Every structure is written in structure tokens, then in C-alpha cells.
Amino acid sequence: MQTIFAQRAHLPLxxxxxxxxxxxxxxxxSLEANTQPQAGDARADVLLPSLGNLHSHSFQRAMAGMTEYRAAGRDSFWTWRELMYRFMDRITPExxxxxxxxxxxEMLEAGYASVGEFHYVHHQPGGVHFASVTELSERVFAAAGRTGIGLTHLPVLYTYGGAGKQALDGxxxxxxxxxxxxSQLVARxxxxxxxxxxxxxxxxxAPHSLRATCPGDLAEVLQIQNGLPVHIHIAExxxxxxDISGWLGARPVEWLLENAPVDSKWCLxxxxxxxxxxxxxxxRSGAVAGLCPITEANLGDGPFNGVEYLAHGGAFGVGSDSNVRISLPEELRTLEYSQRLRDLARNVLVPREGSVGETLYLGAAKGGAQALGRDAGRIEEGALADxxxxxxxxxxxxxxxxxxxxxxxxFAAGDDTVTDVWSAGRHVVQQGRHIARDSVVAAYRTAIKELLNSL
Structure with missing residues (x-):
């Protein structure tokens, strides 16, 4: 058992x-307000429910800053993707x-207590299988175990190279x-x-997307859902x-809502x-919109239709996706600013009067927990201590x-406001630093040196 004393905390009421x-x-x-600290209590100034980072491709962090040079022609998501494939093809399990x-x-130090790792790198370069089908998933597990982050692992079904069952390429x-x-990979x-x-x-x-699977495969893979989260890229x-409209005769979100049992277990x-x-x-489906504002801006995806979505009571959360920049407050402010720039207005993502920051933070805390299948996103008895x-x-x-x-x-803070983070009670960030930061950074520097030497 451990105890925490906070000068101020945000509870559901x-x-x-x-x-x-x-x-x-x-x-x-237990929760007791208007009391005094006791010996042995961990101390906090302002205590909040931590957010879950609902969408991450962790390996892409290593290429941050490498794709910001404009070559001949017009850069796009698709040209970035080709560069990402070439980079990823050299990464070893270690x-x-x-x-x-x-x-x-970095996520924990930014204030995230948990992560949804959308994990689609399963094999060796060229597609040769590892001796263990879960080799790279096990590497993610090892990283989660070492750092104490709450992990929702999302192995990705990626069968085709594009809409219409195109062959995988490169x-x-x-x-x-x-x-x-x-199915064997997920079971193991x-x-x-x-x-x-x-x-x-x-x-x-995580069926990767409608373009990387097909209707029959999607229906079949849902048989192993077992009441756990289902994440899918959609309409980016x-x-x-x-491409999806030309192949399936309907727009991606339209097709998915018509043909799949989308509900509160899903994250689009x-x-x-x-x-x-x-x-x-x-x-109205109950699914969570998984928004990645920094990455969506970096890749030129465009802004989400947030005003109308929230007006209809839609659930949302945020994720760092490509991990080009890991910052919880910047993710939330970029979401709001994308709406302001589009609509030429201020204080947009509040369905009625009220605090924009409260709407963003608490909405993302609730939606992120839902998307990750975590009983969290709030400070109350019985909830996970995120x-x-x-x-x-x-x-x-x-x-x-x-x-x-x-x-x-x-809207005003930097990344230096976070002092402590608990993930399901694991006190892994203390005085602004992760307890294993030094050894993790040293191992990363060694790995990156080896990786760059191989390129």
C-alpha cells in the first residue's frame, strides 16, 4: 500500500x-479531502488523472527530424511513408x-501513464519470420516492463499493400x-x-486499415477480439x-459503420x-476518435471535424503516433489550434460555455482510458491509480x-510542469525524471549508433 498527499486534486465532482x-x-x-499529510506520504502539489497515449508506433521515434528536408516535387504522407519503410527495414530486435x-x-515524463502500442512490425526484413512469432512484441513487453508504463498492446493485421488486395511491397x-x-500471434x-x-x-x-485488410478478413479477425480493444486507421x-470508395463503393468511415460492429470497444x-x-x-456509435494532432500536422493530414463531433457527444483521446514530438500539453493545444485555424475563431472545442482546457484534458483522459481498455481517466475509489x-x-x-x-x-505550460507520474500505482516519474532514465538513454544511444552505421 502507498499513500499520496496532494495540496489540490481534480476529482469527478x-x-x-x-x-x-x-x-x-x-x-x-480511499480518498480523504481536507486532511493533513502523514509521515511516509508521497507529496504532490496538483494531482490529476493521467492520460493514456492511445496511439503510438514507438520505432518511428528514432527517425524524428530525418524527414523534414524537402526533395524535388511535392512531399506528402505517401512520400514520408516510403522513407519510413526504408528506415524501419534495418531495425533489429535489440x-x-x-x-x-x-x-x-519520454511518454511517462510527459504525463502519460499508459500507451496503446499499434504494433505492425512483426518479421525480419524481407518478411522472413523470426523463430518466435512474437519476437518483436516481446521486445515491446520488455520495454514496458522496464519502464513501468501501462501497456495496451495492439498487434496489427496487415495483409495487403493497398486497397483491392494489392500485394505487399518493399x-x-x-x-x-x-x-x-x-490469430496465433495474438494468442501467444x-x-x-x-x-x-x-x-x-x-x-x-488492430486491423491496420481497410486498405491493408479486406471485408472477409476483418469479419474473421473480429472473432478473436474477446471483448478487448479494437483499433483501426481510418480516413487519414x-x-x-x-481508394476505398473506388473499391468498396463507400467512404471508409461510412463503410466501417455499415459493415462492422463498431461500439465503445473500438478506436478509430x-x-x-x-x-x-x-x-x-x-x-453516436460510442467509439473513440483516436486523434494525433502533432503527427497529423507533421504529415499534412488535415484537421479533424472536432466541433461537430463533440456537439454530438463523441468520445476522443490523443496519441503521439509517429512520436516526432512527445508532449501531452502540445498534443492538446495543437488539437484546439487546428480548429481555430480552420474556423478563424477562438475557444472552439467546447460544445457550450466553459473551459477549453478542462474539456480537452478531461475528455482525453476519459476517452483515452476507454480506448485502451483501462479502468482509469478519473480519480475515484476503485479506479486504477493512473x-x-x-x-x-x-x-x-x-x-x-x-x-x-x-x-x-x-495552452501555456511547457513539459517541465510534470513532477510525478504513477501508472497503476507504479511511481515511475519522481521529481520530473523517470527512475530509469539514465540507463534507458544510454541503451538508446548505443542502439541508434548501431542502427545509423547500418544505413
Whole structure:
């Protein structure tokens, strides 16, 4: 058992002062406000429910900054993807683990307590299988175990190279599995996770996209969902919308909502290019919109239809996707700013009057937990102790009233406001630093030197 004393904490009914919180077996077991700290309590200034980072491709962190040079012609998501494939084709299992561990440390230090790892690199370069079908999943597990992050592992079904069952090409060979092979991979990953990871870990499934699977395979793979999260890339780019429309006779979101049992267990990643009808119907489905504002801006995807989606009560969360920049407040502010730039307005993502920061932060906390299958996203008895402490004495926050703190965190703060993070009670960030930072960074530097020497 451990105890935490916070000067101020945000509970489901609002702010509480002088809160003492008890954690046992990873869950919050008691809350007492208007009390005094006791010997042995961990101390926090402002305690918040931590967010889950609902969409990550950890290996892409290692190529951050490598794709920002404009070559001849017009760069796009598709030209970036070709560069990513070439980079990924050299990564070894040992390097994969070292990169993932660094990414998880950076996420925790940014204030995320958990991550949805959308994991599609399964094989050796050229598609040759490892001796163990879960070799690279096990590397992700090792990184999660070392860093203490709450892991929702999402093995990806990636069978085709494009809409219409095109053959896998080039770097895609490392992703490919039939439904039968994928089902074996998921079953083994679930067994290993249950054996080696804490009880809050989950192994869901992720059909990569409609273009990388087909209707029959999608229906078949859902038979192994087992009530766990289902994540899918959807409608990220106009070309994707056109390709799926030409093949299946409907736009991606439209087709998915008509032909798959989309509900609260689903997370639709990006969903950038939707009609008004698709937006309202997706919101009513109960699925979570998995938004990755920094990556979506970096890749030129375009802004999500956030105003209409929230007006219909849609659930959302945020993810760092390509991990070109891992910053929780910047992810949330980029989401709001994308709407402001499009609509030429301010304070957009609030369906009625109210705090934009509170809407963004608490909405993403709730939606992220839902998408990751975690009983978290709030500070109350029985919930997982996914918690983040911030320092309200920082210059960006010290002038603000309590009811303004989430606005300040989302729009004014840097990454130095986080002092502590607990993931299912694991106190892995203390005084702003992850407890294993030095050894993880050293291993990353070694892995990157080896990787760059091989390019």
C-alpha cells in the first residue's frame, strides 16, 4: 500500500483541497479531502488523472527530424511513408526494444501513464519470420516492463499493400500476416503478457486499415477480439478515401459503420476526412476518435471535424503516433489550434460555455482510458491509480486560479510542469525524471549508433 498527499486534486465532482489518497494493488482504495499529510506520504502539489497515449508506433521515434528536408516535387504522407519503410527495414530486435524503452520513458515524463502500442512490425526484413512469432512484441513487453508504463498492446493485421488486395511491397513485407498467422500471434502475445506483465496490461487487436485488410478478413479477425480493444486507421488521407470508395463503393468511415460492429470497444484512428453524416454517426456509435494532432500536422493530414463531433457527444483521446514530438500539453493545444485555424475563431472545442482546457484534458483522459481498455481517466475509489502531479508554482501556472489550471496546462505550460507520474500505482516519474532514465538513454544511444552505421 502507498499513500499520496496532494495540496489540490481534480476529482469527478471538481477540485478538492488537501487530499490524501491510498493505493493498493494498483488501484485507488480511499480518498480523504481536507486532511493533513502523514509521515511516509508521497507529496504532490496538483494531482490529476493521467492520460493514456492511445496511439503510438514507438520505432518511428528514432527517425524524428530525418524527414523534414524537402526533395524535388511535392512531399506528402505517401512520400514520408516510403522513407519510413526504408528506415524501419534495418531495425533489429535489440534496437527495437531500446527505442521503445526510450519512447515509454519520454511518454511517462510527459504525463502519460499508459500507451496503446499499434504494433505492425512483426518479421525480419524481407518478411522472413523470426523463430518466435512474437519476437518483436516481446521486445515491446520488455520495454514496458522496464519502464513501468501501462501497456495496451495492439498487434496489427496487415495483409495487403493497398486497397483491392494489392500485394505487399518493399518494407511492408515485415508487417504481413494471414488471419490464421495473426490469430496465433495474438494468442501467444496474450499468454506472454499475462505471464510477464502486470495485471493492468492488455492485448487487443488492430486491423491496420481497410486498405491493408479486406471485408472477409476483418469479419474473421473480429472473432478473436474477446471483448478487448479494437483499433483501426481510418480516413487519414484523401487518397485513402478515394481508394476505398473506388473499391468498396463507400467512404471508409461510412463503410466501417455499415459493415462492422463498431461500439465503445473500438478506436478509430485519425478519421480526419469525414462528411457531416459520418461525423455524427461515428459520435453516436460510442467509439473513440483516436486523434494525433502533432503527427497529423507533421504529415499534412488535415484537421479533424472536432466541433461537430463533440456537439454530438463523441468520445476522443490523443496519441503521439509517429512520436516526432512527445508532449501531452502540445498534443492538446495543437488539437484546439487546428480548429481555430480552420474556423478563424477562438475557444472552439467546447460544445457550450466553459473551459477549453478542462474539456480537452478531461475528455482525453476519459476517452483515452476507454480506448485502451483501462479502468482509469478519473480519480475515484476503485479506479486504477493512473495519476500525474504538476507544479502550479511554475511561471506558466502560478498566476492562475484553480479553475484555470487546466487551461494553463493545455495552452501555456511547457513539459517541465510534470513532477510525478504513477501508472497503476507504479511511481515511475519522481521529481520530473523517470527512475530509469539514465540507463534507458544510454541503451538508446548505443542502439541508434548501431542502427545509423547500418544505413
Amino acid at each position: 471538481g477540485w478538492a483541497e488537501n487530499l490524501r489518497l491510498t493505493v493498493s494493488d494498483g488501484r485507488i482504495t 534496437q527495437y526494444e531500446a527505442i521503445a524503452a526510450l519512447v515509454f520513458v 518494407g511492408q513485407q515485415r508487417f504481413g500476416n494471414s488471419v490464421a498467422e495473426f 502475445a496474450r499468454d506472454i503478457a499475462a505471464r510477464d506483465l502486470p495485471s493492468d496490461a492488455r492485448v487487443g487487436i 488521407q484523401p487518397k485513402e478515401v478515394a 484512428i485519425h478519421a480526419t476526412h469525414m462528411t457531416s453524416a459520418e461525423t455524427s454517426r461515428m459520435a 495519476l500525474v502531479a504538476i507544479d502550479s508554482s511554475q511561471p506558466a501556472l502560478c498566476a492562475l486560479k484553480p479553475e484555470q489550471l487546466l487551461d494553463g496546462l493545455c
